[in-house]
Amino acid sequence: xxxxxxxxxxxxxxxxxxxxxxxxxxxxxxxxxxxxxxxxxxxxxxxxxxxxxxxxxxxxxxxxxxxxxxxxxxxxxxxxxxxxxxxxxxxxxxxxxxxxxxxxxxxxxxxxxxxxxxxxxxxxxxxxxxxxxxxxxxxxxxxxxxxxxxxxxxxxxxxxxxxxxxxxxxxxxxxxxxxxxxxxxxxxxxxxxxxxxxxxxxxxxxxxxxxxxxxxxxxxxxxxxxxxxxxxxxxxxxxxxxxxxxxxxxxxxxxxxxxxxxxxxxxxxxxxxxxxxxxxxxxxxxxxxxxxxxxxxxxxxxx
DNA sequence: CTAGGGGTAAAT
DNA sequence: ATTTACCCCTAG
Numbered sequence: 276x277x278x279x280x281x282x283x284x285x286x287x288x289x290x291x292x293x294x295x296x297x298x299x300x301x302x303x304x305x306x307x308x309x310x311x312x313x314x315x316x317x318x319x320x321x322x323x324x325x326x327x328x329x330x331x332x333x334x335x336x337x338x339x340x341x342x343x344x345x346x347x348x349x350x351x352x353x354x355x356x357x358x359x360x361x362x363x364x365x366x367x368x369x370x371x372x373x374x375x376x377x378x379x380x381x382x383x384x385x386x387x388x389x390x391x392x393x394x395x396x397x398x399x400x401x402x403x404x405x406x407x408x409x410x411x412x413x414x415x416x417x418x419x420x421x422x423x424x425x426x427x428x429x430x431x432x433x434x435x436x437x438x439x440x441x442x443x444x445x446x447x448x449x450x451x452x453x454x455x456x457x458x459x460x461x462x463x464x465x466x467x468x469x470x471x472x473x474x475x476x477x478x479x480x481x482x483x484x485x486x487x488x489x490x491x492x493x494x495x496x497x498x499x500x501x502x503x504x505x506x507x508x509x510x511x512x513x514x515x516x517x518x519x520x521x522x523x524x525x526x527x528x529x530x531x532x533x534x535x536x537x538x539x540x541x542x543x544x545x546x547x548x549x550x551x552x553x554x555x556x557x558x559x560x561x562x563x564x565x566x567x568x569x570x571x572x573x574x575x576x577x578x
Numbered sequence: 579c580t581a582g583g584g585g586t587a588a589a590t
Numbered sequence: 591a592t593t594t595a596c597c598c599c600t601a602g
Contacts, residue, residue: 280594280595280596281595281596282594282595283594283595320596322596322597322598323595323596323597326594326595326596326597327594327595327596330593330594330595
């Protein structure tokens with residue numbers, strides 16, 4: 276009935292995102308068929324892709340389609356659920372403080388309104404993915420992480436700055452542990468004030484090429500797709516050559532993300548909706564700019 | 579096939 | 591209780 280449950284790995288999510296950027300949202304079967312992604316997504320069906328994309332959209336953005344009923348006022352239900360995403364600001368500690376010990380008071384790192392987060396899960400995921408995939412014993416330092424992400428994806432102009440900001444933030448909130456300039460994913464039971472929410476992505480990609488005994492039902496098929504939707508900007512991009520489209524889309528997305536982060540940084544106290552609106556606008560502008568202008572050469576490449 | 583509505587159930 | 595992954599079905 277339901278399903279045996281198989282969490283999507285970050286590789287799969289990345290492949291899906293890259294696939295959407297490359298072929299457009301909705302071309303699930305094409306993405307699946309693309310040798311570029313099939314190595315990662317061969318266990319998923321076109322419907323899985325569609326559903327996953329739906330879930331992802333619903334999460335990050337407001338509501339892609341499902342869960343249309345509820346609105347943004349999700350926080351504070353019965354006292355258990357108030358995570359505090361934005362702990363930045365307040366005290367700007369001067370960078371390095373190497374002692375491998377972070378205090379993390381057991382109660383309320385900072386009061387926080389905790390109502391506007393909905394926007395920046397992306398870079399977080401990228402960082403986690405980078406650390407996970409780099410698999411360096413003591414963790415990875417900022418440069419290594421930056422290099423990894425830059426190689427796998429398209430790096431925004433101010434990426435370095437963003438990354439530093441993010442890293443600092445993640446370390447502050449205990450999602451990452453910083454030791455001697457290296458970052459590790461926080462372990463499940465460490466650095467968690469109370470029972471806040473934790474990354475929960477430290478599973479080690481348990482899926483391998485060999486046929487797993489379970490779940491070999493009716494997967495893989497191959498056919499051809501037709502539609503897509505994402506955004507009007509991306510629609511237009513589809514008329515370009517695949518490479519141009521990929522480059523333009525990648526840049527637009529990267530810039531939109533940068534805009535999101537900056538919007539949040541600048542107006543941390545503003546509503547999430549506000550930031551989202553700005554991001555959407557930035558996205559559109561970036562897309563248009565890229566469209567009519569230069570052909571960026573950078574592409575998203577996945578091995 | 580795809581979008582999207584609806585649902586079950588496993589994780590958290 | 592919510593989130594997440596998968597399934598199913600229908601209309602287009």
